[in-house]
Amino acid sequence: MAKDKEKNKQVTVKMPLVEALVNFLHSKHISFHTPGHLGFGASTSIKKLLGHQLFQADLTELEGLDSLHEPTGPIQQAQALAAQAWGSDQSYFLVNGSTSGVQAMLLATCAPGDVVLLARNSHRSVIHGLVLSGAIPVWLEPDWNDYLGTAEGVSLASMEKALAANPQAKALCLVYPTYYGQVDDLEATIKLAHQKGLTVLVDSAHGSHFAYHPQLPDCAVALGADLVVHSAHKTLSALTQGAILHRKGQRVDSQRLAQALRMVQTSSPSYPVMASLDAARAQMVTEGYAGLENVYQQAQALRQKLLSTAYTWVEYPDWTRWTIALEGSGFALETWLALQHNLHAELVSWNHVVFLTSYCTPKTHSEQLLYALEHYPLPAGQPMYRPTALPKIGAQACSPREAYFAANEAVLWKEAVGRISAYSVEPYPPGIPVLLPGEVISQEALDYLEAVSQAGGTLSGGMAAGYLRVVVEKC
Numbered sequence: 001m002a003k004d005k006e007k008n009k010q011v012t013v014k015m016p017l018v019e020a021l022v023n024f025l026h027s028k029h030i031s032f033h034t035p036g037h038l039g040f041g042a043s044t045s046i047k048k049l050l051g052h053q054l055f056q057a058d059l060t061e062l063e064g065l066d067s068l069h070e071p072t073g074p075i076q077q078a079q080a081l082a083a084q085a086w087g088s089d090q091s092y093f094l095v096n097g098s099t100s101g102v103q104a105m106l107l108a109t110c111a112p113g114d115v116v117l118l119a120r121n122s123h124r125s126v127i128h129g130l131v132l133s134g135a136i137p138v139w140l141e142p143d144w145n146d147y148l149g150t151a152e153g154v155s156l157a158s159m160e161k162a163l164a165a166n167p168q169a170k171a172l173c174l175v176y177p178t179y180y181g182q183v184d185d186l187e188a189t190i191k192l193a194h195q196k197g198l199t200v201l202v203d204s205a206h207g208s209h210f211a212y213h214p215q216l217p218d219c220a221v222a223l224g225a226d227l228v229v230h231s232a233h234k235t236l237s238a239l240t241q242g243a244i245l246h247r248k249g250q251r252v253d254s255q256r257l258a259q260a261l262r263m264v265q266t267s268s269p270s271y272p273v274m275a276s277l278d279a280a281r282a283q284m285v286t287e288g289y290a291g292l293e294n295v296y297q298q299a300q301a302l303r304q305k306l307l308s309t310a311y312t313w314v315e316y317p318d319w320t321r322w323t324i325a326l327e328g329s330g331f332a333l334e335t336w337l338a339l340q341h342n343l344h345a346e347l348v349s350w351n352h353v354v355f356l357t358s359y360c361t362p363k364t365h366s367e368q369l370l371y372a373l374e375h376y377p378l379p380a381g382q383p384m385y386r387p388t389a390l391p392k393i394g395a396q397a398c399s400p401r402e403a404y405f406a407a408n409e410a411v412l413w414k415e416a417v418g419r420i421s422a423y424s425v426e427p428y429p430p431g432i433p434v435l436l437p438g439e440v441i442s443q444e445a446l447d448y449l450e451a452v453s454q455a456g457g458t459l460s461g462g463m464a465a466g467y468l469r470v471v472v473e474k475c
């Protein structure tokens with residue numbers, strides 16, 4: 001792992017997959033293979049937008065370019081370098097985001113009927129992984145941040161209780177960090193879970209960069225998790241959809257994991273996405289510390305400056321996420337920043353906005369953000385948005401898989417109380433389901449969804465145009 005800056009400096013930059021693509025392109029090959037644009041045939045307008053080189057590099061499994069699902073050449077080498085960089089035993093490139101990694105983690109470790117302990121603030125990809133695998137969830141309630149109305153993490157005490165109450169559980173699946181940059185005592189949790197024989201799966205979609213700065217929380221791989229998924233496209237320079245799944249130790253069968261990845265990933269993986277993963281790793285190993293240190297300094301400066309304003313800087317261990325709260329609507333602030341300053345945030349909720357920074361955020365961006373915030377005309381009478389806490393998960397009438405496969409119908413959401421939700425329903429972002437497939441719909445859950453919608457949030461999943469998808473008969 002490359003957490004200290006001296007190591008950052010010494011590493012030779014090898015990018016086997018990037019180099020293989022460059023060599024292949026220099027060979028001026030004649031294409032009788034996919035993709036249909038043959039490297040040069042796309043329309044001029046799209047080539048102008050994306051650059052003709054992107055199409056040239058958009059290749060497939062050709063001589064010398066290896067194969068994602070059976071790697072023996074540059075992809076294998078690039079993945080091995082990723083394993084070295086993050087400290088895993090084996091790392092796998094993902095071309096369908098952490099979503100595919102989360103699904104593969106569950107498919108590789110749980111059989112239908114197996115019990116898995118899950119943080120209630122899991123992303124919807126976890127729910128879809130439950131539908132695919134047939135695993136039965138036992139939900140762990142996280143602690144709440146009443147000021148923001150957000151989940152913080154599952155305490156060690158709750159974890160101990162859940163482990164004692166569910167001795168049959170096969171796996172534990174956690175979010176580390178949360179969308180806001182909060183982390184649990186993951187090391188202690190992993191130890192506890194391992195003592196009880198559970199496999200630990202960590203959705204670290206937002207934590208790819210942790211390995212590269214000592215003042216960030218430790219990387220989940222270093223803390224002993226069995227499987228960890230990183231959305232390298234979220235906080236590193238990988239192209240969107242580029243993610244990495246890491247395996248460490250012997251608890252997970254590598255053959256079954258590879259098979260699960262073949263199930264959830266395309267058989268035509270994007271070479272630009274995979275090459276960008278190779279390059280993002282090399283970049284973090286060599287320049288990650290310096291870039292993150294720059295952001296650390298910016299975060300400290302902005303936090304200091306906001307002390308004398310009406311905003312509240314909400315402190316989280318991941319200081320690359322800037323959560324800024326106000327006595328007013330986060331949605332109104334976010335819209336104003338976008339319309340008036342062309343400044344676009346990562347996440348908005350009741351009374352706060354989350355700004356994502358990364359190793360390459362320039363100082364001018366934080367200066368522009370401060371300038372804009374200082375000029376926001378906070379209306380004197382704007383109502384204080386009292387965050388509503390996510391309702392507790394309701395009774396589960398059937399498993400997510402049974403609910404998904406049961407016949408369903410659309411009912412007016414106001415008439416859905418007492419019915420069984422067919423799909424998940426979640427405000428997006430952050431994509432944390434309020435209703436789960438198989439859950440008995442409560443008035444509390446509907447009130448929460450209505451409150452999100454009225455505050456300006458976007459709902460996704462089994463709710464459309466005022467209708468909810470519910471199971472027709474008992475599943």
Ligand SMILES: Cc1ncc(COP(=O)(O)O)c(C=O)c1O
Nearest residue numbers: 096097098099123125203205231
């Ligand atoms: C906690 C968490 N896990 C998984 C995902 C899915 O990641 P991806 O968009 O890379 O598929 C997200 C996406 O926002 C997320 O927030």
